[in-house]
Amino acid sequence: MIDNAHPTAEFRVICANLPAPPLFWRDDTGFRHGYESDLGRLLARTLGLPFQFAYQNWADFYPALQAGKGDVILCGQGISDHRKTLADFTEPYAVFDEAVMIRRGANLRSASDLVGKKVGAIAQSLNMALAETFTGCICVPFGGDSDDVLGDMVTALRDGKIDAFVDDDVALVPLAEEADLEIGFSVPTQNKWGIAIKKGDDVWLAQVNEALAIVKSNGQLERLWRKWMPSLSYPFPTS
Structure with missing residues (x-):
């Protein structure tokens, strides 16, 4: 003690x-x-x-x-x-990599596949900083002022308001078990928490x-x- x-x-x-x-x-x-x-x-x-x-x-x-x-x-x-x-x-x-969540079958497997696509992430986060490196994508910030910002991004993805979102891989592994969602690709960023x-x-x-x-x-x-x-x-x- x-x-x-x-x-x-x-x-x-x-x-x-x-x-x-x-x-x-x-x-x-x-x-x-x-x-x-x-x-x-x-x-x-x-x-x-x-x-x-x-x-x-x-x-x-x-x-x-x-x-x-x-x-x-x-x-x-x-x-x-x-x-x-x-x-x-x-x-x-903790130290985690980051990943991109997509709708299952969307076939977005690299940053080059995100050109012209809407990509969500929590505003002013390391996830948004990564999204901003994806040349040609349209970054969509989520403010985090709701009760469930992760749920907001999942809903927006399912509703077609965004094409993908970025989060740390640890948070996306359980979501990838959903029938309609999958991880498009991961990026070895080794973010320190x-x-x-x-x-x-x-x-x-x-x-x-x-x-x-x-x-x-x-x-x-x-x-x-x-x-x-x-x-x-x-x-x-x-x-």
């Missing part, structure tokens, strides 16, 4: 209340499962703090962190230059980084990874 934890005496995780397995989702009883959910609980125990989720819409994450409505953001935050202007970040707890901390709170950042280092070194993070994402390679050195 780490001494001198954050003065709030809680570990309140800002996250989205939407289904995105294997990262997070809630069952019929309201219990939240998944890799990120379990990691939040694990870090809270390591810090010796009580744990709770602080649900926000995606677009409200950073204003909520700034306003003190939560202590960290632990919810699919690839560490980008833009996000580093909004918060400080821990060392990565981190936990966001209110800017300038160096002591808290150090404490969360210490907790993360502990669960990496003792094998607990690897066990969570292999429990929830056995088909993906664990991206950190093993003991």
Whole structure:
């Protein structure tokens, strides 16, 4: 257990209340499962703090962190230059490639197939940054101000409002099991995901980084990874 934890005496995780397995989702009883959910609980125990989720819409994450409505953001935050202007970040707890989701049979298998096509992604995300590299495609930003931005992109794809969308591969693997959807192609971007901390709170950042280092070194993070994402390679050195 780490001494001198954050003065709030809680570990309140800002996250989205939407289904995105294997990262997070809630069952019929309201219990939240998944890799990120379990990691939040694990870090809270390591810090010796009580744990709770602080649900926000995606677009409200950073204003909520700034306003003190939560202590960290632990919810699919690839560490980008833009996000580093909004918060400080821990060392990565995950590394993922990106993929392009299409309607099954659409035969969009490379970036060159997306010329003239509408490609969605969450606005100002690493996914949108990748979409913007696809020469000749029409980028369609999704603002994240709804209850389920991933669901919004899936609906738009199914309705023909977009031809494809970009997200991290881990979020798209379950969707590819749907009868009408498939992954068109993947891009080995190796995006690092981190936990966001209110800017300038160096002591808290150090404490969360210490907790993360502990669960990496003792094998607990690897066990969570292999429990929830056995088909993906664990991206950190093993003991």
